[in-house]
Amino acid sequence: MLTLLFDGVAYGMLLFILAVGLCVTMGLMNFINLAHGAFAMLGGYVTVVLMQRHGVPFLVCLPLAFLASAAVGVLLERTLYRPMYKKPHLDQVLFSIGLAFMAVASADYFMGSQQQIMQLPDWLRGRTELFADTPFVLGMGHYRLFIIAVCAALTIGLQYVLSATRFGSRLRASVDDARAASGLGINVNVVFAATFAVGSGLAGLGGALGAEVLGLDPTFPLKFMVYFLIVVAVGGTSSITGPLLAALLLGIADVAGKYYIPKLGAFIVYALMIAILIWRPQGLYVRQGGKS
Amino acid sequence: MNAQTSLLHTARWQSLEFVFWALAFASPWVLAQHALIINEIAIVALFAVSLDLVLGYTGIVSLGHAAFLGFGAYSAALFAKHIHPDPLLGLAVGMSAATLLGAVCSLSIMRGSDLTRLMVTLGTALILLELANKFSDLTGGADGLQGVIMGPLLGRFEFDLMGQTSAWYSLAVLWVLFVLARRLVHAPLGATLKAIRDNRLRAMAIGIPVTARLVVVYTVAAGIAGAAGALMAQTTGFASLDVFAMDRSADVMLMLVIGGVGWLYGGIAGAVAFKLMYDVIANITPQYWTFWMGLFLVVLVLVGRERLIRPWHWFSTSARRGGAS
Numbered sequence: 001m002l003t004l005l006f007d008g009v010a011y012g013m014l015l016f017i018l019a020v021g022l023c024v025t026m027g028l029m030n031f032i033n034l035a036h037g038a039f040a041m042l043g044g045y046v047t048v049v050l051m052q053r054h055g056v057p058f059l060v061c062l063p064l065a066f067l068a069s070a071a072v073g074v075l076l077e078r079t080l081y082r083p084m085y086k087k088p089h090l091d092q093v094l095f096s097i098g099l100a101f102m103a104v105a106s107a108d109y110f111m112g113s114q115q116q117i118m119q120l121p122d123w124l125r126g127r128t129e130l131f132a133d134t135p136f137v138l139g140m141g142h143y144r145l146f147i148i149a150v151c152a153a154l155t156i157g158l159q160y161v162l163s164a165t166r167f168g169s170r171l172r173a174s175v176d177d178a179r180a181a182s183g184l185g186i187n188v189n190v191v192f193a194a195t196f197a198v199g200s201g202l203a204g205l206g207g208a209l210g211a212e213v214l215g216l217d218p219t220f221p222l223k224f225m226v227y228f229l230i231v232v233a234v235g236g237t238s239s240i241t242g243p244l245l246a247a248l249l250l251g252i253a254d255v256a257g258k259y260y261i262p263k264l265g266a267f268i269v270y271a272l273m274i275a276i277l278i279w280r281p282q283g284l285y286v287r288q289g290g291k292s
Numbered sequence: 293m294n295a296q297t298s299l300l301h302t303a304r305w306q307s308l309e310f311v312f313w314a315l316a317f318a319s320p321w322v323l324a325q326h327a328l329i330i331n332e333i334a335i336v337a338l339f340a341v342s343l344d345l346v347l348g349y350t351g352i353v354s355l356g357h358a359a360f361l362g363f364g365a366y367s368a369a370l371f372a373k374h375i376h377p378d379p380l381l382g383l384a385v386g387m388s389a390a391t392l393l394g395a396v397c398s399l400s401i402m403r404g405s406d407l408t409r410l411m412v413t414l415g416t417a418l419i420l421l422e423l424a425n426k427f428s429d430l431t432g433g434a435d436g437l438q439g440v441i442m443g444p445l446l447g448r449f450e451f452d453l454m455g456q457t458s459a460w461y462s463l464a465v466l467w468v469l470f471v472l473a474r475r476l477v478h479a480p481l482g483a484t485l486k487a488i489r490d491n492r493l494r495a496m497a498i499g500i501p502v503t504a505r506l507v508v509v510y511t512v513a514a515g516i517a518g519a520a521g522a523l524m525a526q527t528t529g530f531a532s533l534d535v536f537a538m539d540r541s542a543d544v545m546l547m548l549v550i551g552g553v554g555w556l557y558g559g560i561a562g563a564v565a566f567k568l569m570y571d572v573i574a575n576i577t578p579q580y581w582t583f584w585m586g587l588f589l590v591v592l593v594l595v596g597r598e599r600l601i602r603p604w605h606w607f608s609t610s611a612r613r614g615g616a617s
Contacts, residue, residue: 032407083594089406090353091593094549097542098589105583222538226414233411267422270415274400277412281404 010144012251013151018206021199027237037221038103043204069204107218236283303478320459334462340559342516348553351489356413362535364518377443390518421536436532458527
């Protein structure tokens with residue numbers, strides 16, 4: 001019972017890190033990016049290749065995955081994404097689905113279609129059990145504990161940057177109303193490029209962390225696209241607490257649903273999402289007064 | 293030319309349209325060896341026309357239109373297997389089932405932004421996929437629903453292996469429903485739909501009942517998609533889980549965009565172009581054809597889909613873009 005909750009929290013944290021970049025870009029530029037999973041896949045593949053073929057230690061791979069995805073993200077933002085912001089949503093959906101298709105086929109071409117296996121370092125394998133003799137047994141995989149720790153640190157860091165730094169207040173101003181923000185002298189384009197880079201970088205980091213838990217193969221961007229979008233749609237785009245809550249909810253519901261009713265699998269998650277979206281179409285957390 | 297005659301003029305049947313349909317109906321006979329692919333094209337064209345009503349005329353971005361296709365397919369297949377093998381009855385059953393589902397689902401697309409709609413429609417299709425997978429004793433689960441044997445069409449024409457009967461059957465259904473859709477979009481109802489697409493707030497302000505119109509168009513489109521699904525199940529004698537898959541919804545959206553949204557022939561033209569393109573690319577690189585499809589999409593959007601496909605229609609979308617901002 002508690003083990004399930006623990007796994008769900010780990011899963012949810014991972015989804016949050018993967019999706020948070022998407023939330024910010026969607027809130028900032030009102031851009032529906034279905035190719036976000038491709039950055040996560042890139043991070044995952046960078047880690048696998050560095051670890052398996054070049055023997056780079058796991059902890060060094062994580063920042064490298066972040067940097068690689070961020071670099072590719074900023075490159076694509078400058079060249080391809082920029083002309084898309086003003087286009088209608090249908091164009092954005094088509095464009096980003098096209099990018100995701102290309103990413104899937106390229107990964108297939110360069111890496112092969114098989115599932116990549118990740119060799120974790122020894123200190124991350126194994127499992128600790130708490131309250132072993134009581135009904136509330138809590139089994140914690142060390143790797144999941146590691147994921148929770150990393151993601152929690154990142155979340156606190158992000159929250160700090162957003163709420164207490166100058167860049168954070170610029171970002172929030174741009175999300176609320178890009179026109180007014182640029183009128184106040186904030187260079188929205190630069191803010192956006194930086195955010196896009198960090199967002200893709202975080203997705204890459206999430207992909208690297210999640211390669212072992214979620215599985216990594218070329219269909220990753222399409223398989224998890226739905227989950228990222230659920231986090232964004234349910235959580236709303238105006239803060240990061242909303243997506244965090246949505247991601248945790250999704251993670252717990254998914255793990256519990258798959259454990260208790262294995263045949264219905266993802267049914268619970270989708271039903272929950274539709275119910276929430278009919279109830280609150282703009283997401284769970286909407287700040288009043290912001291421009292939607 | 294006064295306003296009334298000019299409005300009527302755009303709604304009138306052009307001579308080119310007659311030529312087009314004559315060619316379409318002649319095709320299974322002229323290209324008898326390609327009758328199966330003609331049948332397939334007619335079915336996806338019907339599906340694309342259905343999405344065009346929702347996406348092109350009303351502006352609802354839906355990534356889950358396959359829900360209705362799949363629902364129609366399974367209803368028709370189950371009806372043929374367990375109750376009665378007559379194709380037309382099965383078609384009616386598939387259509388009415390999908391229409392009902394559409395009426396229920398139209399509640400979910402009333403509110404929210406494009407993203408919310410995208411997610412809700414996608415979620416609906418995924419839920420149906422999960423359900424079809426779960427109730428495997430009824431639907432056959434991942435193996436698909438097999439052993440659907442259709443009776444002869446109108447009690448006379450057997451479905452043959454060559455697919456000529458199927459092709460004519462699908463073309464006839466496509467034609468009937470196309471005429472219906474064409475009538476619908478040229479009627480005052482269609483004009484209000486376009487008004488809702490261009491600017492929902494203003495449409496509401498001049499007294500168009502937006503919610504009711506959305507329900508109507510979504511239900512009708514669901515019924516047409518259900519007909520496409522029923523045709524698919526009947527002419528292949530098979531229904532599998534992949535009718536609900538997201539690829540279907542994405543493919544049909546792509547077809548519509550290739551042909552041009554907000555134009556009923558766009559769905560048909562797109563279906564023809566898509567199927568031919570798919571055949572060509574899949575012959576060259578069977579494994580990596582998604583890459584070229586993706587590249588095509590990206591280039592298409594970057595260049596501007598109006599300019600690439602219908603240079604003579606660019607002004608209608610520029611008006612929409614002005615309204616949407």
